[in-house]
Amino acid sequence: MxxxxxxxxxxxxxxxxxxxxxxxxxxxxxTGNILRDAIKSGTDLGVKAKKLMDxxxxxxxxxxxxxxxxxxxxxxxxSGFLFDGYPRTxxxxxxxxxxxxxxxxxxxxxxxxxxxxxxxxGRRVHLASGRTYHIEFNPPKIEGKDDETGEELIQRDxxxxxxxxxxxxxxxxxxxxxxxxxxxxxxxxxxTKPVFIKIxxxxxxxxxxxxxxxxxxx
Ligand code: AMP
Numbered sequence: 001m002x003x004x005x006x007x008x009x010x011x012x013x014x015x016x017x018x019x020x021x022x023x024x025x026x027x028x029x030x031t032g033n034i035l036r037d038a039i040k041s042g043t044d045l046g047v048k049a050k051k052l053m054d055x056x057x058x059x060x061x062x063x064x065x066x067x068x069x070x071x072x073x074x075x076x077x078x079s080g081f082l083f084d085g086y087p088r089t090x091x092x093x094x095x096x097x098x099x100x101x102x103x104x105x106x107x108x109x110x111x112x113x114x115x116x117x118x119x120x121x122g123r124r125v126h127l128a129s130g131r132t133y134h135i136e137f138n139p140p141k142i143e144g145k146d147d148e149t150g151e152e153l154i155q156r157d158x159x160x161x162x163x164x165x166x167x168x169x170x171x172x173x174x175x176x177x178x179x180x181x182x183x184x185x186x187x188x189x190x191x192t193k194p195v196f197i198k199i200x201x202x203x204x205x206x207x208x209x210x211x212x213x214x215x216x217x218x
Pocket of ligand 1: 009031032033035052053056057058059060061064084085086087088092158167
């Protein structure tokens, strides 16, 4: 099972990804988390990515494609994986085809911009694991602490409202065209065509997940 989750930043991709990955027993590949890990370990990749990420700008296609293609060669990806935050541009999607990576399902989570801005300001993250929470909609058991480790939760620099607006702008310009791209591909005659699923993201986490799981199993 190879899945792509598409949708604006703050659409709930990370939360849904965790649930789907557990259900299907596949790894959750979040390029955002890979880049944040690289920043923490101070690698060349992290140094290159940090400035761009803090401003909400995309890392170059060349760099991110290299990271993803290496990642999916690892053993845990043999029976599939779920991409969250990749691809983000048409060249990134084309790179999958060039590398013969056949995607089975593309899921778009659709959420209006105003809802995103409200959601992102309440988002908190556990840096070490990438687990995300929302102070109102998905709160941790203990305020400000990660459920599994009890460690501190933080607000990401790129979740501040001005940066969120910029990220949405970039999403509409650079990533939204992928929705048309995958819709067309799913309607084509190609043997490798994926199934395209659109989900309204303006519902509870459980409801979104139920809809997704039932559409995928169909
Ligand atoms: P995310 O956690 O997916 O919202 O990603 C956070 C930031 O990481 C983005 O705003 C980009 O700067 C960078 N990033 C993550 N995934 C990609 C990607 N596929 N292509 C380019 N930049 C990315």
